Amino acid sequence: QVQLVESGGGLVQPGGSLRLSCAASGSTGNILYMGWYRQAPGNQRELVAKITNGGTTNYADSVKGRFTISRDNAKNTVYLQMNSLKPEDTAVYCCMVGQLSGRIMNYWGQGTQVTVSS
Numbered sequence: 001q002v003q004l005v006e007s008g009g010g011l012v013q014p015g016g017s018l019r020l021s022c023a024a025s026g027s028t029g030n031i032l033y034m035g036w037y038r039q040a041p042g043n044q045r046e047l048v049a050k051i052t053n054g055g056t057t058n059y060a061d062s063v064k065g066r067f068t069i070s071r072d073n074a075k076n077t078v079y080l081q082m083n084s085l086k087p088e089d090t091a092v093y094c095c096m097v098g099q100l101s102g103r104i105m106n107y108w109g110q111g112t113q114v115t116v117s118s
Contacts, residue, residue, distance in 0.1 A: 004108065006022045007112065009112030019080070023076065033052045036048040038089075038091035049069035050069070053071075087117060093113075093114050094109050
């Protein structure tokens with residue numbers, strides 16, 4: 001089992017920045033990828049950014065050029081640097097980890113609220 005603890009959410013004005021962190025603990029071997037999803041009220045959950053253990057990244061089109069995902073493999077921690085935030089970025093952001101354990105198991109964090117408002 002993998003446990004995930006997120007931090008870094010909050011209220012920020014449009015154009016501002018936030019950095020989210022997600023630390024994995026427990027049985028953290030064979031983690032293949034780590035990522036961030038978000039869900040706004042009334043919307044489906046969507047992928048924001050994902051990074052493999054090899055460092056390959058992919059981003060939602062809506063955040064390209066503004067958000068950067070990074071990973072510290074030694075600390076089993078993934079970060080999401082969010083710049084030039086817009087009101088439409090307001091959502092609950094959840095960390096996700098994919099682990100190979102016979103088959104691929106996905107683990108989810110509890111989520112952290114990001115609110116972009118003036």
